[in-house]
Amino acid sequence: xxxLVIVESPTKARTIRNYLPKSYRVEASMGHVRDLPQxxxxxxxxxxxxxxxxLGVNVDADFEPxxxxxxxxxxxxxxLKEALKEASELILATDxxxxxxSISWHLYxxxxxxxxxxxxxxxxxxxxxxxxxxxxxRNIDEQLVRAQETRRILDRLVGYxxxxxxxxxxxxxxxxxxxxxxxxxxxxxxxxxxxxxxQGTYWDLKAxxxxxxxxxxxxxxxxxxxxxxxxxxxxxGSDFDPATGKIAAGRKVVLLNQTEAEALKERLTGKxxxxxxxxxxxxxxxxxxxxxxxxxxxxxxxxxxxxxxxTMRIAQSLYEQGxxxxxxxxxxxxxxxxxxxxxxxVEQLYGKQYLSPQPRQYTTKSKGAQEAxxxxxxxxxxxxxxxxxxxxxxxxxxYDLIWKRTVACQMxxxxxxxxxxxxxxxxxxxxxxxxxxxxxxxLRAYVExxxxxxxxxxxQEVILPxxxxxxxxxxxxxxxxxxxxxxxxxxxxxxxxxxLESEGIGRPSTYASIIGTIIDKGYAQLVSNAxxxxxxxxxxxxxxEKYFPDIVDTGFTSKMEQTLxxxxxxxxxxxxxxxxxxLGEKGLEPQVKEKEDxxxxxxxxxxxxxxxxxxxxxxxxxxxxxxxxxxxxVTASIPKDFTxxxxxxxxxxxxxRQKTSGPDEVGRHxxxxxxxxxxxxxxxxxxxxxxxxxxNPKPKQASLPKGMKxxxxxxxxxxxxxxxxxxxxxxxxxxxxxxxxxxRYGPYVVLNKGSDGKPDYRSLKAGxxxxxxxxxxxxxxxxxxKKGRATSTKSKAALRELGSHPEDGEPVNIYDxxxxxxIxxxxxxxxxxxxxxxxxVTLETAVELLASKAASGKSTRKSSKSxxxxxxxxSTKSKAxxxxxxxxxxx
Numbered sequence: 050x051x052x053l054v055i056v057e058s059p060t061k062a063r064t065i066r067n068y069l070p071k072s073y074r075v076e077a078s079m080g081h082v083r084d085l086p087q088x089x090x091x092x093x094x095x096x097x098x099x100x101x102x103x104l105g106v107n108v109d110a111d112f113e114p115x116x117x118x119x120x121x122x123x124x125x126x127x128x129l130k131e132a133l134k135e136a137s138e139l140i141l142a143t144d145x146x147x148x149x150x151s152i153s154w155h156l157y158x159x160x161x162x163x164x165x166x167x168x169x170x171x172x173x174x175x176x177x178x179x180x181x182x183x184x185x186x187r188n189i190d191e192q193l194v195r196a197q198e199t200r201r202i203l204d205r206l207v208g209y210x211x212x213x214x215x216x217x218x219x220x221x222x223x224x225x226x227x228x229x230x231x232x233x234x235x236x237x238x239x240x241x242x243x244x245x246x247x248q249g250t251y252w253d254l255k256a257x258x259x260x261x262x263x264x265x266x267x268x269x270x271x272x273x274x275x276x277x278x279x280x281x282x283x284x285x286g287s288d289f290d291p292a293t294g295k296i297a298a299g300r301k302v303v304l305l306n307q308t309e310a311e312a313l314k315e316r317l318t319g320k321x322x323x324x325x326x327x328x329x330x331x332x333x334x335x336x337x338x339x340x341x342x343x344x345x346x347x348x349x350x351x352x353x354x355x356x357x358x359x360t361m362r363i364a365q366s367l368y369e370q371g372x373x374x375x376x377x378x379x380x381x382x383x384x385x386x387x388x389x390x391x392x393x394x395v396e397q398l399y400g401k402q403y404l405s406p407q408p409r410q411y412t413t414k415s416k417g418a419q420e421a422x423x424x425x426x427x428x429x430x431x432x433x434x435x436x437x438x439x440x441x442x443x444x445x446x447x448y449d450l451i452w453k454r455t456v457a458c459q460m461x462x463x464x465x466x467x468x469x470x471x472x473x474x475x476x477x478x479x480x481x482x483x484x485x486x487x488x489x490x491x492l493r494a495y496v497e498x499x500x501x502x503x504x505x506x507x508x509q510e511v512i513l514p515x516x517x518x519x520x521x522x523x524x525x526x527x528x529x530x531x532x533x534x535x536x537x538x539x540x541x542x543x544x545x546x547x548x549l550e551s552e553g554i555g556r557p558s559t560y561a562s563i564i565g566t567i568i569d570k571g572y573a574q575l576v577s578n579a580x581x582x583x584x585x586x587x588x589x590x591x592x593x594e595k596y597f598p599d600i601v602d603t604g605f606t607s608k609m610e611q612t613l614x615x616x617x618x619x620x621x622x623x624x625x626x627x628x629x630x631x632l633g634e635k636g637l638e639p640q641v642k643e644k645e646d647x648x649x650x651x652x653x654x655x656x657x658x659x660x661x662x663x664x665x666x667x668x669x670x671x672x673x674x675x676x677x678x679x680x681x682x683v684t685a686s687i688p689k690d691f692t693x694x695x696x697x698x699x700x701x702x703x704x705x706r707q708k709t710s711g712p713d714e715v716g717r718h719x720x721x722x723x724x725x726x727x728x729x730x731x732x733x734x735x736x737x738x739x740x741x742x743x744x745n746p747k748p749k750q751a752s753l754p755k756g757m758k759x760x761x762x763x764x765x766x767x768x769x770x771x772x773x774x775x776x777x778x779x780x781x782x783x784x785x786x787x788x789x790x791x792x793r794y795g796p797y798v799v800l801n802k803g804s805d806g807k808p809d810y811r812s813l814k815a816g817x818x819x820x821x822x823x824x825x826x827x828x829x830x831x832x833x834x835k836k837g838r839a840t841s842t843k844s845k846a847a848l849r850e851l852g853s854h855p856e857d858g859e860p861v862n863i864y865d866x867x868x869x870x871x872i873x874x875x876x877x878x879x880x881x882x883x884x885x886x887x888x889x890v891t892l893e894t895a896v897e898l899l900a901s902k903a904a905s906g907k908s909t910r911k912s913s914k915s916x917x918x919x920x921x922x923x924s925t926k927s928k929a930x931x932x933x934x935x936x937x938x939x940x
Contacts, residue, residue, distance in 0.1 A: 050135065051072050051073060051135065052072060052073045052074070052137065052138040052139075052140060053073075053076065053132050053133055053136035053138070053139050054069065054073055054074065054075045054076070054140045054142050055075075055076055055129065055140070055141055055156055056076075056077055056078070056142050056143060057077060057078055057080055057144065057152065058077050058079070058080070058369055059077045059079075060366065060369040060370060061077070061368075061369040062075045062076060062077045063075075064174050064369055064370055064371045065142065065174060065179060067176075068174075068175070068176045068179040068180070069179065069183075074135075076128070076129060076132050078125060078129065078156060079122065079125050080152070081122075081151075081152055081155065082118060082126055082152070082155055082156060082159055083116040083118055083122075083155045083159055084116065084119060085105035085106065085114055085115065085116065085201070085205055091117050091119065091120075092115070093115065093117065096115060103209060104206065104209050104210075105205060105209075106202055106205055106206065108206075108631060108638070111624055112202055112624065112627045112628075114198070114201075114202060116158075118159070126159060126160075129156075133160055133162060133164070136164055137164055137165075138164055138165050138166075138167070139164055139165070139166040140166075140167050140168075140169050140183075140186065141153035141156055141157065141166065141167070141168050141169065141189070142169040142170075142171075142182075143156075144375065145170040145375060145422075146375075146377045146558065147193050147194075147196055147200075147617065148197060148558070149170075150189065150190055150193040150197060151193075151194055151197040151198065151201075153189055154189050154194040157189060167187070167188075168186060168187050168188055168190075169182045169183065169186045170182060170187070172374050172422055172423050173371070173373070173375065173428040173429070174368065174369065174370075174371040174428065175428050175429045175430075177429075177430065178428075192616070192618070192619050193617055195616060195623055196613055196614070196616040196617035196623075198623075199613060199626070199627065200613050202627065203227060203609070203630070204226065206627075206630075206637065207225065207600065207637065208224060208225060208226050208227070210631075210637055210641055211225035211230075211593075211597070211600070211637075211641070212224045212225050214645060214648075215592070217645075217650065218592065218650045218653040218654070219585070219588050219589060219592065219650075219653050219654055219667055220667055220669070223570065223585070223589060225593065225600070226563070226566070227555075227600075227609065228549070228555035228559065228563055228606065229563050229566055229567060230590075230593055230600055230601050231549075231600075231601050231602075231606050232545065232549060232555075232563055232564070233572045233573070233582065233589065233601075234590045234593070234594070234601040235549075235603075236539075236540055236545070236567075236573055236580055236581075236586060237582050237586050237587055237590040239537055239540055239582075240581070240582050240587075240692070240694050242291070242536070242537045243536040243537060243539070243694040244658065244659060244694045245292060245659060246292075246536035246537065247290075247293050247294030247295075248294050248533055248534055249286075249290075249295060249296075249533070249534040250306075250531065250532070250533050250534075251284050251285070251286075251289075251304055251532050251534075252305040252307055252309070252310035252529055252530065252531055252532070253274060253275045253283055253305065253310065253529075253532070254274070254310060254313065254317070254477070254527060254528065254529060254530065255272060255274050255527075255528050256272065256273045256274075256275075256322075256479060256524055256526070256527050256528075257270055257271075257272055257524070257525045257526040257527075258270065258271055258272070258273060258472075258522040258523065258524055258525065259522060259523045260514040260515070260520065260522055260523075261520050261521050261522060261523065263514070270525060271481055271483075271514060272481060273470070273479040273480060273481040274479060274480060274481075275477055275478070275479055276478050276479060276480045277303075277477070278303045278305075278313070278478070279303075279476045280476075280478075281301065281302065281303050282301070282302050282303070283302065283303050284296060284300075284302040284303060284304040284305070285302075285532075286534045288300045288302050289534045291536070291537070294534070307529065311529055313477065314527050314528070314529055316475070317474050317527060318524075320474050320475055321474065321521055322472055322473070322474045322479075322521055322522050322524055323472065323473050323474070323519065323520070323521055324471070324516050324517065324520040324521075324522065325471045325472065325473045325478075325518065326469075326470070326518060327468070327469070327470050327471075327518055328468070328469045328471075329466050329467070329468050330466065330467045330468075330469075331464065331466055331467075332464075332467050333464055334463040334465065334490075334492075335462050335491075336409075336457045336458045336459075336462075336490075336491035337454065337495075338381035338411040338424065338458060339381055339383055339411065339424035339425065339426055339454055339455050340425040340426075340451060340455075341378055341379055341380065341381060341413075341424060341425065341557065342361075342377050342379065342425070342557035342560075343379075343546055343547070343557035343560070345360060345364065345425055346360050346361070346542070346543070346546050346557070346560060346561065347544075347546050347547055348450065348454070348543070349447060350541060350542045350546075350578070351541075351543050352450065353443070353446050353447065353450065354578065355443070355447070356542055356561070356564070356565075356575075357546060357560050357561035357565075358561040358562070358565045359443070360447065361376065361558075363443050363444055363447045364376035364425070364447060366444060367444060367447065367451075368428075371428055372427065372428055372433070372438060372440070372444075372448055373427055373428055373448065373451055374423055374424075374425055374426050374427075374428055375423075375425075376425050377557070378422075378423065378424060379413060379557060380413045380422060380423060380424055381411040381412070381413050381424045382411060382412070382413060382422065382423055383410065383411070383423060383424055383426060383455075383458070386430050387423065387426050387455070388408045388410070389408075390427070390429070390431050391432065391455050391459040392404055392408065392459045393431065394432050394434075394456045395456055395459055395460050395494075398434075398456075399460070399493055399494065399880070400880070400882045402461070403460050403490065403491075403493060404459065404460065404461060405459055405460060405461050405462070406461070409458055409459055411424070411458070426451065426455040427448070427451060427452050427455060432452060432455070434452065435448055453494050453495040454495055456494050456495070457491040458491075460490055460491035460493070460494060461488070461490040461491065462490050462491070463486065463488065463489055463490035463492045464486075464487040464488040464490065465484055465485065465487060466484070467483075467484055468482065468483040468513055469481075469483075470482075470513060470516055472522070474524075482511065483512060483513035484509060484510055484511045485510060485512065486509060486510050492509075493880075496509075538579075539579040539581060540579070540580045541578050541579055541580065542564055542580065545560075545564065545580060552603045552606075553610055553611065554603060554606050554607055555606075555610065556610075564580075567580075571583055571585055572585060572586040572589070573586060574689075581692050582692075583672070583693075584656050584665055584667060584672035585667055585672065587656045587658075587693055588654060588655070588656050588667050591653075591656065591657065592648065596644045596647070596648060597637075597644075600637075609630075612626055654667045654668075655667075656672070656693070658696065660698070661697070661698065662676070662698070663675065663676045663698075663701045663705075665687070665693075670686070671686060671687070671689075672687045673685060673686045673687055674686075674687060674701055674704055674705065678709070683705055683708055683709055684708070685704040685705050685707065685708045686704075686730075687704070688729055688730060688732060688733050688734075689732055689733075690732070690733050703729065703759070704729060707729060712727065712728045713726060713727045713728075713759070714726055715727055715736070715762055715764050715767050716764035717764075718738060718768060718771075719768065721738070721739075723738055723739040724739065725737070725738055725764065725771070727762050727767070729759065733752060733753070734753045734759045735750050735751060736751050736753070736762065736767040736770055737749070737750045738750075738771050749771055751770040751771050751773060751791070752791065753770070754770075754791060754795070754796060754819065755795055766820065769820035770791070770820070773790050773791055773819070774788040774789065774790035775788060775789045775790070775819075775820075777789055777798070777824040777827050778824040780800060780831075781828075783800075783802070785800050785801055785802050786801045787799070787800055787801070787827050787828070789819050789822050789827065790819070791819055794812065795812060795813070796812070796819035797810050797811060797812050797813060797819075798813065798827040798830055799811075809831060811827075811830040811831055811833065813830070814830070817830075847862035847863060847864055848862075848864060848865055848887055849863040849887055849890075850862050850863075851872075851890070851891070851892040854874055854896065854899075857875075859875050861873070861874045861892060861895050861896070862874075863881070863890060863895075870887045872890070874895075874899050879898045879899055881898075882898075
């Protein structure tokens with residue numbers, strides 16, 4: 050007889066199987082095996098007649114849930130039952146968070162094992178961790194299960210009670226959710242702020258200066274900006290009231306317009322400049338803590354442009370393959386083993402001087418941080434460098450991010466000096482700011498928001514020339530600069546996740562699915578990484594704010610989350626809480642019954658926008674504008690790219706004129722004589738050749754290029770757009786056709802290779818016009834490397850030439866950098882250890898240092914391959930390869 054171990058996924062099963070004795074059988078449950086009914090067809094016949102059947106929760110009998118096995122899980126359950134018949138012991142090894150505890154509980158309830166059953170938990174999938182977990186099995190934690198079951202029931206009660214109300218009053222298919230609706234309201238509130246925003250304009254001066262005794266051939270120019278005039282502070286963007294576009298009340302500042310700025314420029318030109326003060330202020334920056342679920346989602350969105358959903362999917366795969374620790378955690382704590390591993394990496398790759406004097410331990414501030422015991426980090430007692438993993442693509446990128454963040458948290462502080470130079474010319478005060486990095490510290494490994502720490506370090510420094518108080522710099526140029534205040538930025542996935550976490554709303558492990566639902570349900574669209582709420586989101590939010598304000602109140606939702614945490618800790622009772630929330634005097638059920646008749650559907654479908662006479666309504670086919678016209682009304686669909694913040698009276702007038710007066714005609718086609726119209730459709734402005742009729746139901750159309758306004762379209766432009774794609778000619782060598790066209794991502798040229806090969810595309814550059822580009826220019830673009838493949842380097846003289854690398858023959862040289870001398874081989878740079886003189890570095894020493902640096906993942910592919918061959922054993926490679934192959938098959 051064997052021991053049956055049940056985990057969630059096949060990938061996790063395969064990885065764990067490698068670390069267990071042969072007498073252990075590992076099977077996957079494929080996630081949850083039971084859930085509340087998702088559709089009417091899943092509701093058991095025995096309860097279909099009950100009034101609460103659609104909820105799947107018997108609210109009259111202590112909120113007893115009705116659990117069913119979904120159709121796609123019945124085969125899995127049968128297989129698990131068969132496997133259990135041959136087992137002498139059952140080990141439930143699902144994830145260690147509340148949801149994992151719940152999955153184990155459901156498995157136990159469903160399988161009803163008659164053999165001894167244990168609960169095994171672990172934070173990482175390594176041989177050591179699995180062995181330790183086997184020796185420390187426990188029982189299922191009933192409190193964690195109850196907290197998760199309460200959360201599931203609570204989400205069902207909110208969603209299945211409010212969603213049908215939205216279907217009746219606004220539109221079919223909409224949904225409400227305990228956390229989802231609060232998140233949507235955050236997006237809507239920000240869009241309202243953008244709509245109410247009034248832009249302000251201000252001017253200042255910028256000077257380009259040269260030190261009084263500038264050395265010839267040295268680039269020593271520096272810039273300074275106007276900050277005071279006659280002793281009074283100059284207005285900046287922060288001095289404006291966003292509601293009026295004017296200087297906020299009580300601010301004593303000087304506001305310059307263009308005329309005044311130009312006059313001041315003339316008055317100051319040619320006048321002497323004097324350095325009046327120099328301040329150097331030392332600044333110490335500490336590394337960020339290791340990743341939690343929330344901060345990983347935020348940083349991967351900022352740096353890798355990954356959605357929260359993609360981040361969690363990739364992290365799940367890395368965890369199940371044994372590369373990282375568990376990825377659902379609120380904790381920033383690192384085990385002693387992890388701290389030692391990180392410090393070993395720092396010492397080996399960067400040198401002892403880059404280690405923090407003492408091991409760093411981080412404390413989790415959030416009270417509810419009990420989902421896991423440790424932060425997200427590379428798995429194991431020694432950390433594999435990114436290049437040692439055998440990973441590729443996004444998995445490699447995310448692992449690299451986690452590895453760098455973990456290693457950096459055990460590195461020394463970054464020491465910098467902030468330099469401020471005050472200058473005076475007549476009554477105008479100017480300021481120049483600089484930054485000197487005295488010791489990069491952890492920035493050598495990890496810079497937030499940057500993928501290339503070496504490049505980011507250079508970008509961070511702003512070097513000012515040597516100046517003294519009383520110096521008289523020479524003004525090389527003085528220019529007026531116009532500034533416009535900007536509306537509040539829309540939420541990105543990263544900033545929304547950060548806000549939800551800071552407000553205590555939901556759990557970080559659920560943010561990915563919540564944001565995904567918001568987008569899938571049409572409450573927001575993701576454009577250039579910004580979450581833009583739809584008109585439907587406005588309508589739903591307005592209804593909930595008016596009739597169910599608690600449901601979208603951040604404070605109320607945060608308290609609910611705290612109560613769920615208290616239930617998990619045994620400090621609160623679940624049943625009284627559910628009764629009060631749903632059935633109490635002010636509970637959700639009586640509120641919905643009371644207010645349903647008060648809600649007018651026509652009003653609920655109407656979105657109120659300030660400074661707009663037209664009504665915006667939510668219709669069956671999307672949002673539209675409605676305006677009274679005599680005794681009747683005129684309606685016009687709102688294009689998908691129109692956002693609530695951007696819909697102004699002018700756009701409304703254009704849309705309505707198209708409906709009442711017909712489309713604007715720009716002229717007649719020179720060949721066919723048919724009229725050409727400019728219209729605005731659901732997907733934006735476009736031109737159309739001819740009228741729609743029974744004989745011509747689909748006249749030819751062409752979208753306007755991005756940035757082209759309908760009012761700027763000429764007849765020649767329209768004819769050109771309708772003629773796309775333009776055939777420019779053939780390639781002189783291959784004879785393949787070359788065309789110019791407009792696509793989803795803008796104008797481009799394409800080399801059509803026919804059935805023998807894939808088309809070769811190149812985007813047009815600034816100054817190129819898709820309507821006039823020539824064959825010669827297209828050939829020029831097609832001959833260039835595709836974007837992202839070209840590289841450039843600045844040439845400078847080497848301090849020493851050590852010779853050729855023994856593996857590829859490439860030169861190995863020593864150069865002088867901003868932080869001291871370093872070794873360069875191809876694209877790999879490595880600092881010379883502190884205390885070692887460049888004159889004493891041999892080729893052999895350099896090759897060893899380069900091999901260590903290449904293993905950290907900062908070299909090019911070519912360098913990585915050559916160095917990895919010498920540093921990674923064949924057994925490690927084959928193991929990584931088989932692990933990666935297994936992951937690909939699963940994914």
